[in-house]
Amino acid sequence: xxxERVIELAxxxxxxxxxxxxxxxxxPVHFEGNRLKSVQSRSTSGCALRVIRNGRMGFASSTRxxxxxxxxxxxxxxxxxxxxxxxxxxxxxxxxxPGTYDEATARLPVAALLDLGxxxxxxxxxxxxxxxxxxxxxxxxxxxxxxxxxxLDVQYARTSLALGLEGTRVRGTDMLFVGGDDAGCAPxxxxxxxxxxxxxxYHWAEEPAEAPTGRxxxxxxxxxVAWTLMEPLEAGFNGKFVVQGSSPIAGDLGKxxxxxxxxxxxxxxLPMRPASRPCDDEGVPSGRLAMVEAGVIRxxxxxxxxxxxxxxxxxxxxxxxxxxxxxxxxxNVLVAAGDRTFEQILALMGDGLVIEMVLGAGQGxxxxxxxxxxxxxxxAVRGGRIAGRVKDTIVSGNVHxxxxxxxxxxxxxxxxxxxxWTPSLCFSELTVARAQGG
Amino acid sequence: MxxxxxxxxxxLVRGTAADYLEIRVEEIEAAQLAYRGRDLETVNRLQDxxxxxxxxxxxxxxxxxxxxxxxxxxxxxxxxxxxxxxxxAGVRLAPVDPAEDDVPLRLGEDPSAVPLxxxxxxxxxxxxxxxxxxxxxxxxxxxxxxxxxxxxxTSEGTLIRQARHDVTAYCAVTAGRDGDVQQASFSLGxxxxxxxxxxxxxQVAEVRDQAVAFLDAxxxxxxxxxxxxxxxxxxxxxxxxxxxxxxxDFVSEDERLRELMKLGKRFGRPHLNIVDGAAVPGLRGSFRYDDEGVPAQRTDLVRDGVLVGRLHSRESAARMGERPTGNARAxxxxxxxxxxxxxxxxxxxxxxxEDLLADIELGVYARSWYGGMxxxxxxxxxxxxxxxxxxxxxxxxVRPVQxxxxxxxxxxxxxxxxxxxxxNQGGGCGKGxxxxxxxxxxxxxxxxxxxxxxxxx
Numbered sequence: 001x002x003x004e005r006v007i008e009l010a011x012x013x014x015x016x017x018x019x020x021x022x023x024x025x026x027x028p029v030h031f032e033g034n035r036l037k038s039v040q041s042r043s044t045s046g047c048a049l050r051v052i053r054n055g056r057m058g059f060a061s062s063t064r065x066x067x068x069x070x071x072x073x074x075x076x077x078x079x080x081x082x083x084x085x086x087x088x089x090x091x092x093x094x095x096x097x098p099g100t101y102d103e104a105t106a107r108l109p110v111a112a113l114l115d116l117g118x119x120x121x122x123x124x125x126x127x128x129x130x131x132x133x134x135x136x137x138x139x140x141x142x143x144x145x146x147x148x149x150x151x152l153d154v155q156y157a158r159t160s161l162a163l164g165l166e167g168t169r170v171r172g173t174d175m176l177f178v179g180g181d182d183a184g185c186a187p188x189x190x191x192x193x194x195x196x197x198x199x200x201x202y203h204w205a206e207e208p209a210e211a212p213t214g215r216x217x218x219x220x221x222x223x224x225v226a227w228t229l230m231e232p233l234e235a236g237f238n239g240k241f242v243v244q245g246s247s248p249i250a251g252d253l254g255k256x257x258x259x260x261x262x263x264x265x266x267x268x269x270l271p272m273r274p275a276s277r278p279c280d281d282e283g284v285p286s287g288r289l290a291m292v293e294a295g296v297i298r299x300x301x302x303x304x305x306x307x308x309x310x311x312x313x314x315x316x317x318x319x320x321x322x323x324x325x326x327x328x329x330x331x332n333v334l335v336a337a338g339d340r341t342f343e344q345i346l347a348l349m350g351d352g353l354v355i356e357m358v359l360g361a362g363q364g365x366x367x368x369x370x371x372x373x374x375x376x377x378x379x380a381v382r383g384g385r386i387a388g389r390v391k392d393t394i395v396s397g398n399v400h401x402x403x404x405x406x407x408x409x410x411x412x413x414x415x416x417x418x419x420x421w422t423p424s425l426c427f428s429e430l431t432v433a434r435a436q437g438g
Numbered sequence: 439m440x441x442x443x444x445x446x447x448x449x450l451v452r453g454t455a456a457d458y459l460e461i462r463v464e465e466i467e468a469a470q471l472a473y474r475g476r477d478l479e480t481v482n483r484l485q486d487x488x489x490x491x492x493x494x495x496x497x498x499x500x501x502x503x504x505x506x507x508x509x510x511x512x513x514x515x516x517x518x519x520x521x522x523x524x525x526x527a528g529v530r531l532a533p534v535d536p537a538e539d540d541v542p543l544r545l546g547e548d549p550s551a552v553p554l555x556x557x558x559x560x561x562x563x564x565x566x567x568x569x570x571x572x573x574x575x576x577x578x579x580x581x582x583x584x585x586x587x588x589x590x591x592t593s594e595g596t597l598i599r600q601a602r603h604d605v606t607a608y609c610a611v612t613a614g615r616d617g618d619v620q621q622a623s624f625s626l627g628x629x630x631x632x633x634x635x636x637x638x639x640x641q642v643a644e645v646r647d648q649a650v651a652f653l654d655a656x657x658x659x660x661x662x663x664x665x666x667x668x669x670x671x672x673x674x675x676x677x678x679x680x681x682x683x684x685x686x687d688f689v690s691e692d693e694r695l696r697e698l699m700k701l702g703k704r705f706g707r708p709h710l711n712i713v714d715g716a717a718v719p720g721l722r723g724s725f726r727y728d729d730e731g732v733p734a735q736r737t738d739l740v741r742d743g744v745l746v747g748r749l750h751s752r753e754s755a756a757r758m759g760e761r762p763t764g765n766a767r768a769x770x771x772x773x774x775x776x777x778x779x780x781x782x783x784x785x786x787x788x789x790x791x792e793d794l795l796a797d798i799e800l801g802v803y804a805r806s807w808y809g810g811m812x813x814x815x816x817x818x819x820x821x822x823x824x825x826x827x828x829x830x831x832x833x834x835x836v837r838p839v840q841x842x843x844x845x846x847x848x849x850x851x852x853x854x855x856x857x858x859x860x861x862n863q864g865g866g867c868g869k870g871x872x873x874x875x876x877x878x879x880x881x882x883x884x885x886x887x888x889x890x891x892x893x894x895x
Contacts (some may be wrong), residue, residue, distance in 0.1 A: 029524075033691035035527060035528075036523075036524050037498075037527055037529075038520075038527075039520035039521070039523045039524045040501040040503075040774070041501070041513075041516055041520060043502070043503065043505065043506075044505060045505050046486075058481070059483070060484065060485075061482070061484050061485075062484070062485040063485070063486045063487055063488055063505040064485055065487075067485055067487075074483040077554070078482070078483055078554070080555070081481065081554060081555050082478070082480075083477065083478045083480060083481065110523055168692065170692060170695050173698060175813065175816075240474065244475060244576040245614065246575040246576045246612045246619060248617050305479075323484050323486070325482060359812070359813055359816055359818045360810065360811045360840060362809075363808050363810070363820040364820060364838070364840065365620065365838070367612060367619060367621065368618075368619035372840045372892045373840065374817070374818040374840075374842035374890075376813050391816070391844070392816075392842075392844060394818075396660065431660060433660035433890065435843065435844075435888075435890040
């Protein structure tokens with residue numbers, strides 16, 4: 001579909017129009033049972049159209065290669081009864097270029113993707129022959145173009161390469177899952193670290209152990225922070241929830257809500273990160289967003305819609321897919337590192353629980369900041385040392401409350417999944433419960 | 439789709455150099471409404487056309503998906519080339535009879551025939567009801583319908599066209615007071631019929647009142663309790679805790695899992711019977727053929743407490759020397775089919791709810807659902823609503839709880855099954871990045887003698 005043709009057609013009947021066009025080539029290769037299972041390629045192209053007509057917003061999207069006229073017709077039809085348009089599409093503005101395209105990644109032959117997956121599996125099996133491994137290597141080349149009737153016309157290309165590795169061990173009815181992942185725009189996946197993570201988990205989980213229960217110190221590793229804490233935490237900063245008052249921190253801008261050792265930034269301008277971009281998905285130029293500084297809440301995230309409702313400027317936080325309208329999202333999120341090594345944190349804890357993965361973490365009252373779940377992978381800490389893997393254990397808490405009572409912040413910050421950089425975060429006490437002899 | 443395109447597909451799959459080739463072409467039309475508070479937030483229309491080619495070459499899979507139909511021949515060649523790279527992966531397909539069929543779409547009230555303006559008027563009303571209380575901070579309401587027409591052609595001579603029209607409604611109400619935020623919600627779905635969407639006033643009002651009531655409700659104390667699950671939550675339990683483990687693609691890859699899931703093994707007491715099947719008409723997980731062209735069936739998974747069957751694709755069936763069960767499903771043309779559940783349920787027993795409650799001194803009655811996840815051995819699922827049980831009676835409301843446990847222990851712990859089977863149609867299942875796949879699950883009220891409940895200490 002031709003985006004220029006779409007905007008031309010839309011301009012004739014609409015007061016304003018915006019086209020978001022995506023073309024992508026995805027090449028996922030998948031390994032199961034320690035060996036290559038399938039090689040895939042996914043080619044996607046389509047356009048999403050937003051129109052404003054008589055003060056109302058219309059939205060439609062299409063992947064039909066000859067669907068320009070139908071797309072415009074549908075969007076105008078929707079605008080007849082659409083939501084009131086609270087803003088105008090932004091005009092052209094100079095957008096920074098963080099660098100998101102790597103020719104070498106785009107040109108990687110499939111054989112190189114296979115090699116990456118095979119290497120990761122063999123290295124993991126060398127260290128833990130008992131595991132059955134699954135791996136996924138995914139290379140994506142994406143071209144985004146955004147143009148509107150206010151004169152905006154930006155386009156950029158982005159490459160990404162991702163490795164996900166998982167090992168499973170079954171002994172009787174006892175199952176253990178370990179794994180790691182990495183992603184970037186350039187072909188420099190940290191296979192060593194991904195394998196190292198999985199092996200460390202495997203060794204720490206070797207012995208069974210029981211976690212202390214009740215209100216106890218709980219430390220989330222970087223993987224644990226990503227799995228369990230980020231969703232309820234970031235929901236509080238979503239401008240949509242702030243403007244409605246459903247975010248529990250809606251009234252806390254400028255206040256010292258968290259421990260002074262906690263800081264968090266959203267940065268779409270980091271070079272060669274898979275969530276970096278020159279502008280957001282509504283064309284607002286990217287900028288670094290200091291959300292929490294030394295425990296003080298500084299900024300919430302807004303897209304154009306939420307910003308108009310709140311009477312503030314968009315923070316360039318709009319995110320969308322081809323088929324869904326823009327909403328508030330995140331880019332690269334960085335949690336500031338602290339000054340304690342992981343071993344020092346264990347010593348500070350004395351007896352407690354270390355968490356890597358929680359099952360069902362995002363199922364509770366996420367907007368309220370609550371998290372609760374079954375510890376899928378976690379370790380008991382006894383006398384300041386890892387004592388072994390816990391099972392049949394659940395943890396629950398509220399992330400906004402927990403962050404005001406930090407025991408320690410780790411110096412072990414690193415990338416998880418390519419878009420979150422975080423150290424370990426250790427809380428003074430969270431609620432831990434265990435099944436009796438489960 | 440035109441006859442021409444079907445002829446094209448037939449020609450293409452016949453001329454292939456692959457050991458097996460299948461082409462799926464899909465046309466999707468969808469409409470969605472979303473409300474935040476009383477305000478309509480977005481209205482979407484979507485037209486999606488695309489296809490995919492899956493090729494098997496010397497035991498390896500290649501897959502290629504596309505939007506531009508002009509690229510079909512080229513993408514088929516891509517899939518065959520990709521499969522050659524993956525060759526010697528040991529994939530075989532269990533035999534099935536090729537089918538030629540054009541399955542008519544049997545609609546109740548056609549969702550496409552209801553004008554968007556009318557859908558909006560209905561949900562305007564619901565949004566008003568959802569927010570009609572001073573303690574309501576916000577509400578989120580969503581309506582969606584999607585018609586998906588699929589044509590499948592395989593090199594074995596299968597040529598099937600079938601369509602489905604999924605309708606979903608979701609309502610979540612958030613109530614707040616002094617920084618405390620509580621939420622209640624429902625998620626409903628229907629296949630091929632719009633009618634029920636018109637009569638949700640009562641349910642929306644109940645969700646609103648529930649969210650407000652949670653503000654005054656205490657937390658349950660975390661710990662182990664006897665737990666009674668309502669049919670909705672028990673349905674989520676059987677889906678999460680058992681259903682996923684009966685999907686043979688995972689089991690077939692691991693020798694020790696195969697040992698663990700050996701047919702004939704006891705999983706529950708003799709009153710426990712679990713079934714999956716898409717052949718029942720009119721449920722969200724129902725269809726005539728799966729995405730490999732295998733006819734829908736009914737599969738007994740647990741009979742009299744003993745494992746007697748599992749869910750298969752053609753590939754997993756061949757690997758385990760069993761028969762395909764018609765459970766290979768793809769959420770859309772961007773994905774190859776994988777083993778999925780359809781309509782999964784615990785068969786009704788003889789007890790009543792009162793019987794289940796009667797001898798519980800202190801327990802939890804958990805109703806409705808929020809979500810669920812499984813790691814095979816461990817599972818967790820969230821109730822939307824919970825009450826303490828005291829001295830055999832349902833007592834005070836508590837805040838929503840999360841239930842977790844170990845599958846192998848918990849199925850054995852089911853010590854009471856009522857007779858009031860109900861199917862929950864609001865589920866969307868996620869696996870392998872393919873989410874939300876329409877499924878239904880159900881159960882009568884069941885009692886678990888001991889289950890870990892997450893509330894607060």
